[in-house]
Amino acid sequence: MNMPQTDFVVAKSRAKYNEGYMPGFGNDFETEAVEGALPVGQNSPQRCPYGLYAEQLSGTPFTAPRATNERTWLYRMRPTVQHISDMLRVDFPHFRSAPTADESGLPLAPMRWDPAPIPGNAGTWLAGIRTIATGGDVLTQAGYAIHTYAVTESMETEVFYNADGEMLVVPEVGRLRFFTEMGVIDVEPGEIVVLPRGLKYKVLLNGDDAARGYICENYGGAFSVPERGPIGANCMANPRDFLTPVAAYEQKDGTRHSVMVKWCGQFHRCEIDHSPLDVVAWHGNYAPYKYNLRHYSPVGPIRNDHADPSIFTVLTAPSGEPGTANIDFVIFPPRWLVAENSFRPPWYHMNIMSEFMGLIEGVYDAKPEGFVPGGMSIHNMMLPHGPDAEAFYAASLKDLEPEKLDGTLAFMFETRFPQQLTRYAAELETLQVKYPEVWKPLQNHFDPKRPVWTGE
Template identity: 60%
Template sequence: MIREEARSGLRYMTGFGNSFETEALPDALPLGRNSPQKCNYGLYAEQLSGSPFTAPRSTNERSWLYRIQPGVKHQGRYRKAGLGMLRSAPNREESALPIGQMRWMPIALPAEGLNFRTGLHTITTAGDAEGQSGMAAHIALVTQSMTDEYFFNADGELMVVAQEGRLRFCTEFGIIEIEPGEICVIPRGVIFRCELVDGPARAYVCENYGGAFTLPERGPIGANCLANARDFKTPVAAYEDKVGPAQLYVKWCGEMFVTDIGQSPLDVVAWHGNYYPYKYDLRHFSPVGAIQFDHPDPSIFTVLTSPSGEAGTANIDFVIFPERWMVAENTFRPPWYHRNIMSEFMGLIYGVYDAKPKGFVPGGMSLHNMMLPHGPDAPAFGKASNEPMVPVKLAGTMAFMLETRLPQRLTAYASTLQAIDTEYLDCWAGLERHFDPTRKEPNW
């Protein structure tokens, strides 16, 4: 079950939703008992729960941690700290912009020193963080590693989508490293430190206030394709036995707090359970699609979903548009023009997005809120309407979408960025009127 990561020498366990056990020292993990009276090596037993104690077995999440010092020794008296550009829902009054389709060019990495926490810049918020519903979409602009600083988010889990540069997350459960095309999910409450691997990095971040991300049901697709559980990786135990002054930050109910500590909180020598951080390579996603005609809904590209209380309606769907073959006959192949109840935040990790080949560039973003129409730009429509119906491979591309049933509100930061594409609406200006009641065959 343990897989070696050739690129960095890191080791992972594989599988999504499994209950794992791992130890960094022999016999640090007790056998047959969750919380023994006396742990080997003088460790303390501590449980981290990601669900209510009485949640059904299928959704009950918890892990036992065997650590050098208990969590109460890693937290002192908290004081308020600045939020920087980080915001939480509800965030109703910040943006003065009217509703509309939005697009941003890539936000440049700044010259100032920003670590993962201070480099989080909120673009949109939806729902209510205290009500544990909805999400926020952030951009992480990271120019320096966290040094003697640790962070955890009590408001929700964090999904980090690497876009430029590599990031290393040193967590209570072990070490995870991601590169562009990979994601990392850090559950609510898990403490971590983020380090740069080979220079400044930029990443998209989804903060999920609601139900934990899980694999979607496949329905008629059956047992295979989409994201397969075996391709998700969870770190093996790796601990820090480090004494010295440090700071622990926590985001709690939309506010930031900090406490001074005297040692590293990443001191878990062994752990077992089903609540842990994990990573996934989006290039392992196995897409399905139309193989004769018609255009399936984008939901067939769902990697992970955060369920809501309403069947079939997600709190968040994390959807990707990877490289794939387009083979449908007599079909307009790019995404069609549409309006829907969901709100769509998109980002392009690398390559070209087929519906917006010119203005939507890697590192950029777009927002199409609920019931606002959107679809291919004029050049994409013209090309797709006239090209021959032969198999075409969309190669070297990776876009993603955070789709939520809730409206996404802009922050003041997002609404005043110089990176706003003020000419975005013009991408549809070239869609001409072709209607002719005397001619059945269209003349594109």
């Protein structure tokens, strides 16, 4: 019997824009840097291809429900038990873990900082991390730490992993390359990268002399994309825009490497005679990923009023209480404002959640003066805040037409824990000690004889 002749075209495995990555959030990926290195049909054969070792990295307990169970099988040149021999304690005094209560000595108030200059000798990733605030307790695996980083030197033969929490990195200046056990991730300002706990990696400068940005270290449940509820199946952060790297490895036998681990807030180091980034193939759903914040699809009010900032949540880390996050990552991207007869900037409020804000580019609409890229602010639990006087009067008295907020990108780490300031942050010269004065020009306009305020 003659079969019909059919002409067809086979698509390439990846689009050009995400070459070197696999798209999707929480997918079960598989990838190999050498053809045939990944076992088929089983995880741990008697003899792995190419003489590799099979090793599992678990991000959840074995018995976690299937929907939240996270694990990856790695096929590597040596097992990681060779990476923890003869460990010695080391100290990174500015890289702190919770709790850091009552260190600042500052009066209770909203706080804001100008950007800190990048020191010429900031050094490598670990040396350049500075802890700003913490909440919860690293020993109970609840809470977070918020850091800044400055990098002027690549980690050529140093490798780090964090046993305490996953790290969400927000670049603000300079490009970085994260060479991880599971592949290479290149990031630049406007993108983020998330590094799971237990993952080994080194950080390299990627074409720039220096880099600066922010880090959220999450001790709690892993970051996930938030539920959309009535919004439906689309918009906000779409899963297809998250990118996980394909397998990559380096084989450097006879080259001394330092392996450093952060465990329960303490740092340990050992020396080995090879690179631990030797994973040739892997499969699973516990992996690093990056996301381009420019792909975020915002939703908002199209008739009146200002919606809660939760509509701009990119990632959320759950707590044990439904609807209350251990920490949320929220952005304020370019968008149209069209609400009629409405005060369009964020309103004044007091919040059970605590807010850390940073600015990547442009101007934040509620703080047009004094909050610049690389700066940061903390508005703590149940402390009032909102638009400064300039923003309030401009928004209250302007003629309302559709307007585009363009060239702006701010973000917020919002947490259920109070933010405990470190001594380092309290003593920064860039602290704006007169920040609360931005609200002093607000006047009392109440007049019981005049129901409509005209701005006079």
